[in-house]
Amino acid sequence: MERRTRVRFAPSPTGPLHMGGVRTALYNYLYAKQHGGDFILRIEDTDSHRFVPGAEEYIIEALKWCGIVPDEGVDKDGKVVETASERHPHAPYRQSQRRGIYRAYAEQLVANGYAYYAFDSAEELEAVRSAAEARGETFTYNQKSRMSLRNSLTLSAEETSKLLEETVNWTIRFKMPENTVVAMDDMIRGHIEVNTDTLDDKVLWKRADELPTYHLANIVDDHLMEITEVIRGEEWLPSLPLHYMLYKAFGWEETRPRFAHLSLLLKPVGNGKLSKRDGDKMGFPVFPLRWVNAEGEASHGYREDGYFPEAFVNMLAMLGWNPGDDRELFSLEELIQAFSMEKVQKAGAKFNPDKAKWFNKEYLRMKSDEELTDLFVPILEANGIEVTGCYKCPVSHDFAAHSVSKNYVKGVVALIKERATFVADFWTIAPYLFAAPKEYVEKDAAKFWKEENYTLALKAAEHMYGYEGPWTAEAVGEELEGFIRGNEWPMGKVMNCLRLALSGASSGLGIADILSFIGKDEFRSRMENAVAQLG
RNA sequence: GCUGGGUUCGUAUAACGGUUAGUACUCAAGAUUCUCAAUCUUGCAAUAGGAGUUCGAUUCUCCUACCCAGUACCA
16 A cells, blocks of 8 residues: 655654754655655653743744744644645644543553553552662563552452542553564664563553653554654664554554664764753754753854754754765755665764854855845944945945945955855954954064064055055055065065054955955055054 | 664765775865965875684674663653
């Protein structure tokens, strides 16, 4: 039977979505789109104790920023989104809103002998657990121990129904079969076999809050939502045998989805998985968007740190997957075309912050000058520079009034975009193209602003004041260098002196470029300022 | 501890039994320039260890080491 490809990303709203989670969502999305199927966002909020306000909204917004748009699921306002609603009435997509459906499935398992009622209280279990620990053993609720505990397998029918009626802290547990080899297939890892004797009797449903645990909700929802492939994190691999057993117990083996378990993202240095701490410590984001927790502590986000979503997504895609050739730059559309589960790496991938920056730099270069200018304008304004006019308006600037025209900004962007990794770098690279330097780098001044140098620099400037040719970088550069060379003055010293006066430092953009932007009047004014301030 | 998964330059990865083990990031050197970037060129640098199978193992099998995950009425 040919089934429409349907995959889901099923995060738990217990905090902000981590970049590893975004990668899982991305791979799901790529797989779905490549197969012409649906990508579903399901919120797994069956743990009422760990709910974090705002987390669900964060997840939705983060995916949206990345361009990973669900075909079905909940949107930012909690509304149901279902583009294929005619075909698939699968709502709601929040498990807390589906709570009514799970109990019957759990009871069905009990009726068929695949599960049982357990009446052990949390305290009782805690007691046997610590008793076992005292003996140097580990307690597991399994085929060995279940017959000595309080459950519907050991109690009489009367006692069982009485407890079901009168108590509220019972659970339904899966009755893991004895000594059975579960043979499983993973799309990434291949064939895996596990003996059920190493597994335990997992809780499927809790009477106390009338909610299923992950395992039950997951299988039931994947079945009802007609999921064809489950692509999830490696942390779920140990519970795959249980999930296989559940599909079997329900009689759903025919439509059981295929599974792919993704390796985890690891920290850049040392061992272990990537955590929020690593980012704080090493100065890179681990979250797609900025997040402020209940204590008011803020965590960096790729978006707020100036990463382009395309670069972030591209970088994430290449972390644990490759196209089989040397290509590295992929749009989302190209990723959909090129993606394949066979090329997904089995081992965990250490995240490399340098490479993330490299991706952003590449994407910055691909952007048009106008697009970058539009992104740069708010940063200029934040630094007190007013941007006026439009792209069709003439180029102008008035440094005294802290005002420049949009086309002037565009010119600057075109000149310096190759030097930048982030849009915000434009400002730090060349603030002096928007305002005269207020101070001069002490070390550079000490090195170059010596009488034998600046007297020559001033003479060169004087010469340029009288220059009447076209004021372009090329012409100005030719004239200035020709003049210095003709006098056989030391080029480096004179030029660095000029740069110091014009930009406040001896290293930076080419003199001719700076002059072409600021103009002759500003040139003169900055030279006079330098003389006044540096002597 | 037990169970499962994993292991190619520092990092991400290529090489689906036969290559001087390739590419990108990082780093270093050189070229270029008035400086700094950018760019170009060059360089450093890896098959975890040990057995086996084979004419031949990065690739297949086993053992060891190390890493990761799970071991909850959390997902």
